[in-house]
Amino acid sequence: MARLSAIPRLDEGAAWSAGAPARARIRRLTLNEFRSYDRLDLDFDGRPVALSGANGAGKTNLLEAISLLGPGRGLRHARLDELARLDGSGDWAVSVRLETRGDETALGVGADGARGGDRRRCRIDGGAASGPSAFADHMRLIWLTPAQDRLFLEGAGERRRFIDRMAMALDPAIARVSSDYETAMRQRQRLLDERSRDEAWLAALELQMAETGVALAAARRDMAGALLAAAVEDDGSAFPAADIALEGEIETALAYQPAAEVEEAFEARLKSNRRADAEAGRALAGPHRSDLLVTHRAKGRAARLCSTGEQKALLIGLVLANARALSLKGGCAPLILLLDEIAAHLDEDRRAALFDILDDLQFQCFMTGADAALFDAWGARAQAFRVDSGAVTEIHQC
Numbered sequence: 001m002a003r004l005s006a007i008p009r010l011d012e013g014a015a016w017s018a019g020a021p022a023r024a025r026i027r028r029l030t031l032n033e034f035r036s037y038d039r040l041d042l043d044f045d046g047r048p049v050a051l052s053g054a055n056g057a058g059k060t061n062l063l064e065a066i067s068l069l070g071p072g073r074g075l076r077h078a079r080l081d082e083l084a085r086l087d088g089s090g091d092w093a094v095s096v097r098l099e100t101r102g103d104e105t106a107l108g109v110g111a112d113g114a115r116g117g118d119r120r121r122c123r124i125d126g127g128a129a130s131g132p133s134a135f136a137d138h139m140r141l142i143w144l145t146p147a148q149d150r151l152f153l154e155g156a157g158e159r160r161r162f163i164d165r166m167a168m169a170l171d172p173a174i175a176r177v178s179s180d181y182e183t184a185m186r187q188r189q190r191l192l193d194e195r196s197r198d199e200a201w202l203a204a205l206e207l208q209m210a211e212t213g214v215a216l217a218a219a220r221r222d223m224a225g226a227l228l229a230a231a232v233e234d235d236g237s238a239f240p241a242a243d244i245a246l247e248g249e250i251e252t253a254l255a256y257q258p259a260a261e262v263e264e265a266f267e268a269r270l271k272s273n274r275r276a277d278a279e280a281g282r283a284l285a286g287p288h289r290s291d292l293l294v295t296h297r298a299k300g301r302a303a304r305l306c307s308t309g310e311q312k313a314l315l316i317g318l319v320l321a322n323a324r325a326l327s328l329k330g331g332c333a334p335l336i337l338l339l340d341e342i343a344a345h346l347d348e349d350r351r352a353a354l355f356d357i358l359d360d361l362q363f364q365c366f367m368t369g370a371d372a373a374l375f376d377a378w379g380a381r382a383q384a385f386r387v388d389s390g391a392v393t394e395i396h397q398c
Helices: 059-069 132-137 146-150 157-170 175-192 199-230 249-254 259-272 275-280 307-330 347-361 374-382
Strands: 024-036 038-043 049-052 091-100 103-112 119-125 126-129 139-142 242-247 289-297 336-339 364-369 381-386 391-395
Touching: 024 059, 024 336, 024 364, 049 059, 049 146, 049 374, 049 391, 059 091, 059 139, 059 336, 059 364, 126 336, 132 199, 139 157, 139 307, 146 157, 146 307, 157 175, 157 199, 157 307, 175 199, 199 242, 199 249, 199 259, 199 307, 242 249, 249 259, 259 275, 275 347, 289 307, 307 336, 307 347, 347 374, 364 374, 374 381
Parallel strands: 049 364, 049 381, 139 336, 336 364
Antiparallel strands: 024 038, 024 091, 091 103, 103 119, 119 126, 242 289, 381 391
């Protein structure tokens, strides 16, 4: 087990270094035939955005639209053909106007579902972009959804995806590394299932698994260390600090050996495991079997044993640490936070504390909640909207 709690923490006063990323603001969001929206244009003034409305009104659809401007399949992990409006043409499009230091950039994504398109079309300032990874130079995204509330109770796969998404925000290239590892693993397993004797092809795939698998494990270690370095020490904070451990053979080996040696050992392990992997129908070793273990530092209790409210607070604490980690790393693109049903399981004091922390971080954030009263502690610091069956109306503060 690779335990990282001993990594020294940075002084809070050092968090806002001269190399901190610029603050970005989405000034306009435009949807065409996306989910429950036929056509929508929303203008934002740069403050945090609070979206309230009944369940099913379309609040999460707005956050999901923005999330598609990041790597992967968005905060719902949906297929492209699931994103188009029902009874629509099958095509859909999302675009934002992003302002950074006075400069504006138009980012857009969409799909030609009606014509059988199975790839996202991406555009920057009207010109074609290679894919969502191209947007990482302009902004990065972190999100938290109700589905993640059970993170500490679900299987290890959800926790791996959680830390990998955070690592992608810190270094978007990790998305390609993870994809290449999964592709090589699937192709190798298919050859093993077919009892293939293509030694050269098996060896090539195992080499790719070794290189990308070790890179992925190293990125997780870097991310865990960054979270610990950016965490606020326990001082009565509403969102307690967590100790983090990565449970996995590759992650543990990297704590004691150079990456090249770990790659060589993993490659040899894959070769020796071919028969066992063929019988099991899956690779029995690798970073796809690792786990993220989280402990409430002040109480010394595993997160899975904490109360629902404590688990939510720990989860939010990790997301806030992820945001701080990006602030500590110079040269990063600006960050946007997407917080779906963020007030769930939080008492009034914790909600107020969260809003104060977000205000201090100065990142633009988009939040949803069933009741507008959940955001009362924001006051005039946030721009409030009411969402009702695909219609979005600004709530003007008195």
